[in-house]
Amino acid sequence: MSVVTDSPVHSSGxxxxxxxxxxxxxxxxPNSSSDEEAENQDEFEDLSRNKRRKLESTEETxxxxxxxxxxxxxxxxxxxxxxxxxxxxxxxxxxxxISCGEILDGESGVTFGYIHKGLRLHEEEISRLxxxxxxxxxxxxxxxxxxxLDHTLLNTTILGQLSxxxxxxxxxxxxLEAKGSLFKLEHMHMMTKLRPFVRTFLKEASAxxxxxIYTMGDRPYALEMAKLLDPQGEYFNAKVISRDDGTQKHxxxxxxxxxxxxxxxxxxxxxxxxxxxxxxxxxMERYHFFASSCRQFGFNCxxxxxxxxxxxxxxxxxxxxxxxLKQVHCTFFEKLQGDLVDRDVxxxxxxxxxxxxxxxxxxxSRINHLALPTLKRIAEQLxxxxxxxxxxxxxHVVATDAGTEKARxxxxxxxxxxxPRWIEAANYFWEKQPEENFFIKKTTxxx
Amino acid sequence: xxxxxxxxxxxxxxxRYFGRNLRxxxxxxxMKDVEGTCSGRHGFVVxxxxxxxxxxxxxxxGTGFVTFPVKYQCxxxxxxxxxxxxxxxxMVNKMGxxxxxxxxxxxxxxxxxxxxxxxxxxxxxxxxTSDGSVKIQKDSEVRLxxxxxxxxxxxxxxxxxxxxxxxxxxxxxxxx
Numbered sequence: 001m002s003v004v005t006d007s008p009v010h011s012s013g014x015x016x017x018x019x020x021x022x023x024x025x026x027x028x029x030p031n032s033s034s035d036e037e038a039e040n041q042d043e044f045e046d047l048s049r050n051k052r053r054k055l056e057s058t059e060e061t062x063x064x065x066x067x068x069x070x071x072x073x074x075x076x077x078x079x080x081x082x083x084x085x086x087x088x089x090x091x092x093x094x095x096x097x098i099s100c101g102e103i104l105d106g107e108s109g110v111t112f113g114y115i116h117k118g119l120r121l122h123e124e125e126i127s128r129l130x131x132x133x134x135x136x137x138x139x140x141x142x143x144x145x146x147x148x149l150d151h152t153l154l155n156t157t158i159l160g161q162l163s164x165x166x167x168x169x170x171x172x173x174x175x176l177e178a179k180g181s182l183f184k185l186e187h188m189h190m191m192t193k194l195r196p197f198v199r200t201f202l203k204e205a206s207a208x209x210x211x212x213i214y215t216m217g218d219r220p221y222a223l224e225m226a227k228l229l230d231p232q233g234e235y236f237n238a239k240v241i242s243r244d245d246g247t248q249k250h251x252x253x254x255x256x257x258x259x260x261x262x263x264x265x266x267x268x269x270x271x272x273x274x275x276x277x278x279x280x281x282x283x284m285e286r287y288h289f290f291a292s293s294c295r296q297f298g299f300n301c302x303x304x305x306x307x308x309x310x311x312x313x314x315x316x317x318x319x320x321x322x323x324x325l326k327q328v329h330c331t332f333f334e335k336l337q338g339d340l341v342d343r344d345v346x347x348x349x350x351x352x353x354x355x356x357x358x359x360x361x362x363x364x365s366r367i368n369h370l371a372l373p374t375l376k377r378i379a380e381q382l383x384x385x386x387x388x389x390x391x392x393x394x395x396h397v398v399a400t401d402a403g404t405e406k407a408r409x410x411x412x413x414x415x416x417x418x419x420p421r422w423i424e425a426a427n428y429f430w431e432k433q434p435e436e437n438f439f440i441k442k443t444t445x446x447x
Numbered sequence: 448x449x450x451x452x453x454x455x456x457x458x459x460x461x462x463r464y465f466g467r468n469l470r471x472x473x474x475x476x477x478m479k480d481v482e483g484t485c486s487g488r489h490g491f492v493v494x495x496x497x498x499x500x501x502x503x504x505x506x507x508x509g510t511g512f513v514t515f516p517v518k519y520q521c522x523x524x525x526x527x528x529x530x531x532x533x534x535x536x537x538m539v540n541k542m543g544x545x546x547x548x549x550x551x552x553x554x555x556x557x558x559x560x561x562x563x564x565x566x567x568x569x570x571x572x573x574x575x576t577s578d579g580s581v582k583i584q585k586d587s588e589v590r591l592x593x594x595x596x597x598x599x600x601x602x603x604x605x606x607x608x609x610x611x612x613x614x615x616x617x618x619x620x621x622x623x
Contacts, residue, residue, distance in 0.1 A: 090558065091542070094597050094604025098543065098556035101528065101595020101606040116538060116545055118604055119554070129541060136568070234570070238540060258541075 090125035094118040110255050114219075114245040115238050130260050137210055137263070138340040141333050144259035145209035145325070148268035148284070149217065149225050153318075156192045156225075157290035159184075165306040166291060183228055188221065192228060193289040193305070196313040199229075201322050206235050208329045210259065214241040214252055214266075216273065251275060262344040265328065267321065279346040282324065285317045285428040317428065324430045328352055350381070356426050358383035363390060365399035365406035367420060379423050398423065402440045448530060453499055454489065455518045456481065460504070462511040474498055477517055483550075487598040490525025491550045524549050526596050526605050533617060534607070536587045539572045546589060551603045555591055559608035561615070581616050588617045 087100035093116075097104050109122035121129070137143070147153060162169065169191065174180020181194040205211060213229075213236050215222050222242035230236050247255055252273045254261055266274060269284045288294045289310070291303040304310055311317065328348050336343045362384050367375060375398070376386050387394060390409055397410035397417050410417040422438035456477065464472035478495050485491045502516040526532065526548070534546035534553055543556035557566065557574075564574040564581070573584035583589060591607035591614055598604075609615045 091556070093554040093556075093606060094552075094599065094602070096595040096597050096604055096606045098554060098606055099558045101593075103595070103597055115540060115542070116554070118552075119542070121542070133541070238538070 088124065089122065090128075091119065091121035093120075110247060111245065112256060114241045114256070126255075126258070129258050133258050134260055134263060134341060137259070142208060142210050143329060143332065143345055144212065144257065144264040145205060146212045146214045146254070146257060146264060146266045146268075148266075148270070149213060149215040149222070151269040151286040151288070151293065152195075152267060152284045153198050153229065153287075154192055154194045154225065155287050155289040155293050156190050157292045159189045159191055161290075161292040162191070163291040163303070163306060166303070169305060185224060188224065191290075192225065194228065195287045195318055196311050196316055197318040197322075201318045202229065202235055204322060205325060208325065209265070210239075211235050212239045212241060212257055214246075214257075216243045216250075216252070218242055219244045253277070254280070262346065265325070265345060265349065279350065282321060282349070283427065284321065287311065287317070320429050320431070324352065353381055353430070354383035356382045356430060356432055357423075360384040360396055360432075361387060361391070361394050362396045362398055362423075363387050363394050363406060365397055365404045366401050367398065368400075371420070375420055375423060378427050382423070382426055396422075396435070399440065407440070448525060448527060449493070450489075450523050450525065451496070451520065452489065452523060453518055453520050454481075454492075455516060458515050458517050459507075459512045460515065462513070465513075470501065473501065473515060473517065477519060481519075481521070485550075485598055485601055485603055489523045490598070491523060491603055493522045493524050493549070495519050495521045524551070526551050526553075526593050526603060528593055528596060530593045531590060531614070532593060532607070533588055533590050536583060536585055536589060539566075539574065539584055541566050541568070544574065544583060546591065546607070551605055553591065553593070553605040553607045555589075555607045555609055559594075559606075559610050561610055583616055590614050590617055
């Protein structure tokens with residue numbers, strides 16, 4: 001163990017030296033930190049020029065330099081006519097105001113820990129940033145897109161929960177270099193399958209949208225998934241929001257997204273997580289690749305992995321949603337009138353949605369009365385008109401049983417008799433589905 | 448700023464380490480415990496450079512652990528308000544940029560970046576002057592002034608500014 005023999009400071013001296021320096025530097029800085037913000041540019045330059053001259057002339061003795069600076073500053077301060085403005089404290093980093101360096105103990109503002117640990121921004125600053133962002137992105141014709149991970153872009157399972165028929169997957173995992181879609185994460189004991197078409201989806205969407213990931217997983221998981229989806233870091237750099245970064249438990253919000261609500265679209269499979277922003281949400285059909293995922297939602301059928309099949313790449317959910325996004329983007333930028341900043345993507349979304357079943361007049365028969373209000377709301381959002389009494393204008397009867405009075409009327413009048421799933425399918429696929437696929441058989445009780 | 452000072456610490460040692468190598472064990476335990484930690488008064492302990500003195504050990508009642516008061520010399524790093532530092536930029540975004548000076552994280556918000564520097568997003572986000580002569584991007588070296596520091600349990604946070612004379616990117620003489 002080597003001992004430094006001539007260390008410049010001894011135990012008794014070190015504390016004094018530190019205190020001395022403390023005092024010296026603190027004496028000169030309170031004036032400078034408050035005056036810097038308040039004084040205008042010219043006086044500021046004079047100050048620093050004086051400081052420079054002082055430093056050049058008295059280099060050896062630090063004590064006199066600092067005293068000299070203090071004197072000079074006091075002189076300038078007295079002669080200046082400006083009043084010292086308070087700092088607006090636009091945000092904090094590690095509890096220090098980012099503009100004046102003061103320690104702020106309050107917890108106001110929103111944490112932006114996903115950008116950098118310890119960063120918090122206050123309301124005014126967030127609005128200011130949102131507005132400057134808006135201008136940049138509208139100028140480059142980009143909107144904002146918030147993407148969920150689980151069941152939307154990928155499906156993850158814990159290695160221990162793989163069913164016996166899925167064990168063959170352990171040998172089929174891809175490496176990241178192979179640009180595959182099945183990955184094993186040993187250190188997290190997880191296996192992840194990316195949804196078919198996801199890479200093309202991300203590439204094409206990135207040309208139209210500034211993308212964020214917002215997941216209810218924790219931060220290490222979110223960052224791992226971002227690495228799988230975006231190995232180059234070109235889409236989601238510093239835009240991965242996990243549940244540790246959200247402001248509310250069990251709820252997702254757009255308060256941590258630096259884009260105005262009127263320009264953000266959300267892609268998620270869980271409507272319940274976005275209670276405050278339902279109008280921005282595009283609901284995705286859930287991706288169940290693993291059996292554990294099916295079981296989690298109460299499905300007893302075989303998972304895609306067990307049947308060794310997968311969602312259709314070019315015809316699947318992501319491909320369809322990409323078309324919808326392109327349509328909304330195009331409508332927002334080309335077809336809407338008025339100033340770019342006044343346009344609202346939510347209006348575009350609801351108008352696009354309202355065209356899907358426009359012209360359809362629907363009547364419901366023997367639907368579970370708990371599910372009926374939701375079904376009615378979805379149908380109306382999709383542009384259909386819902387009636388309660390039979391009428392010659394009715395085009396579709398939605399029922400679960402072919403034996404009801406309304407159902408028999410439909411068959412007699414040659415109207416379409418479909419299962420409620422026809423409405424749900426239209427909602428997920430953003431397209432009116434062929435009614436033939438949803439006909440109800442007369443004798444079966446469930447279709 | 449770096450300082451080379453003497454600090455004292457009470458080290459507890461388990462009886463299994465008693466024997467010929469007691470002193471070495473004590474020293475390596477000290478290094479493991481203290482290097483990389485932070486305190487408000489001294490700042491960040493970068494490295495232990497030597498042991499000045501190890502006092503007599505006191506056996507604790509009830510357990511067999513022995514407490515040694517150890518005086519050791521170490522290099523510490525403590526940023527001061529008003530200090531000028533050189534730092535390496537680690538992340539640039541529209542709110543400002545983050546830089547690192549050793550173990551210290553410094554944030555320079557765009558309020559404290561000269562008004563003639565604009566943020567450019569893209570592959571390599573950066574701040575550039577209107578004539579393109581000065582650019583701050585990831586891995587650039589900047590000279591900044593600390594305007595506030597705060598010490599946490601394990602980290603030191605600083606706020607810096609480059610809105611002063613002689614602050615900003617340290618010019619690379621080969622490109623000028």
